[in-house]
Amino acid sequence: MISFCTAIQVQAQSALSKNITINATQQKLNNVLTMIEKEGNFRFSYQSTIIKLDSLVNFNVNNLSVEESLNRLLKNQYEYKQAGNFIIIRYAPLHLSLILQESSGNQAQYLIRGKIINEQSHKPIANASIYEKNLLQSTLTDEQGLFVLKLKNIDQTIAITINKENYKEITSYFLPEIIITKDKKSNNTSFIAGELDGIEKTFLGRMLITSKQKTQSVNIGSFIASAPAQISLGPGLGTHGLLSGQVVNKFSINITGDYNAGVDGMEIGFLYNIDKKNVRYFQFGGAFNLVGGQFTGLQVAGFYNNILQDFNGVQVSLGYNRVNREFDGLQIGGLYNHVKQKFNGVQASVLYNQVKESVKGVQMGAVINNAETNLNGLQIASLYNRVNNNLQGMQIGPFNQTRNLIKGVQFSLFGNWVNQKANGLQLAGLFNYAKQVKGLQIGLINVADSSSGYHLGLVNIIKKGYHQISLSTNETIDLNVALKTGSKKLYTQLLFGQNLSSSKKLIAMGWGLGKELPLGKNLSLNPEISSRYLHQGDWMYTTILNRLDLNLNYRIHKHLAISAGPAFNLYYSNQKEQIQGYDFVQNKRTGLGWSAGLSIF
DSSP, X not given: OOOOEEEEOOOOOHHHHOEEEEEEEEEEHHHHHHHHHHHHTOEEEOOGGGSOTTOEEEEEEEXXXXXXXXXXXXXXXXXXXXXXXXXXXXXXXXXXXXXXXEEEEOSSEEEEEEEEEETTTOOBOTXXXXXXXXXXXXXXXXXXXXXXXXXXXXXXXXXXEEEOTTBOOXXXXXOOOOOOOTTOOOOOEEEOOSOOOTGGGSHHXXXXXXXXXXXXXXXXXXXXXXXXXXEESSTTOBTTGGGGGGEEEEEEEESSOOEESEEEEEEEESSEEEESXXXXXXXXXXXXXXXXXXXXEEEEESSEEEEXXXXXXXXXXXXXXXXXXXXXXXXXXXXXXXXXXXXXXXXXXXXXXXXXXXXXXXXXXXXXXXXXXXXEEEEEESSEEEESSEEEEEEEEEEEEESSEEEEEEEEEEEEEEEEEEOSEEEESSEEEEEEESSEEESSEEEEEEESSEEESXXXXXXXXXXXXXXXXXXXXXXXXXXXXXXXXXXXXXXXXXXXXXXXXXEEEEEEEEOOEEOSSSEEEEEEEEEEEEESSOTTSOEEEXXXXXXXXXXXXXXXXXXXXXXXXXXXXXXXXXXXXBOOOTTSSOEEEEEEEEEEO
């Protein structure tokens, strides 16, 4: 039995009822909307393409409601809904009407049949959405604008909402005979600000979300309802039917996969899960999970996880994990992890980890780690670590690169590279490079443009540093050649020497450290420690000469200096006998010594 049927416009919400006063002359529409926001203490949400924000307007209202003010400003071409502290503006210049053909039934089952037409042209409207918000049951009109909506388990007044893109929404009420109960059920409904079609634009979204589900999403827009549970056999074949993309469920199970608004509890998809907005707590997808909003909790997929907004928790897949905004937590990918904004936590994969912005935490990639801006933490890779801006922490891998500044440690089997400043430690088996060093480089070869730090290597190539070739003699070795490279604070020496007499051969090779202490404009004291291997005829013996030299250097030209000074020697040798033709230094020339020579800069 029907008590009455009527169509009405959705009532204004509290923010829309606020009275405002605005006076604007030849102002851009964007500025006027900002004035209304400040006056009403709320924010607008709309697609920028639906409003000409640069158009100039004259707008003067005095103590008029926000809704009436917007209707004047926007010429009654839009409709408005409140979502929290936002007012959603939707382009709706057209009007539709419901022609009711049949409405009958009872509390168990109720049928509504009708036609939706354009109010001005009286032409039928295809693909208009008709849905009951509390029962979460819906349908679409056909090409003739006809629809049949079957409702079940009715325990209160039926409210049928009709919506279509670019049309103003209407609601019709029906009163079947029902038994009133104290605990009547009602689903929570709300409106959400912001873009809601991001997930539908992805490749998998285009492939697996049905055209009817997409039509519902376009028509209904920001309307979101909540329900205890849903079960789906496949795309569009679930408990909520075509309305699934507008419903957030506490528990969701998809036998193959389906499209829902979100989850606030648990979701299991034996093949896949696709959610328009936020998902919380637990989600499992046999193949993949695709979430258009934020995710909080544990997400597990066989091959692929993709979150279009932020992630907080643990994300695990055997293949590929992707988060399009910020990530906080643990990300484990069989092959590849990718975060487009900031990352806080631990990222681990067999192949490749990438963060487009900064990292605070640990990146562990069996092959490659890449942070596009800053890294505060640790990178470990079996091949290559890269930070595109600043590093505060440690890089460990065969090859490490930081493009700007490091404050920490680079440890590499082969090479470390810093394009700008290195304030910390570079330790490499082969090669270190930094444009400017304010720390310590340790490697076979160290390279820098300038340095106020320290370099330990066989060769240190510092463009604006210390470069010297020294020729000298001392009490043990007739001729010594030393390549001294690094900085005045600390330079290394690559040493070679031999005796000139053919009857007393001696070959020396070694390495040492030195420091220049200025004593005046052209005078300096250079304390140097060194260790040389002495070849006295048989390479099987070990003879080591350790020296401490205290040389005074006087620069007679900008490229030439002379030096002389005392030395202290300490020998070690296991060679017991002299080999003919070679000098034998065991048990002689120990203790004090001397050296003299010249240096070329």
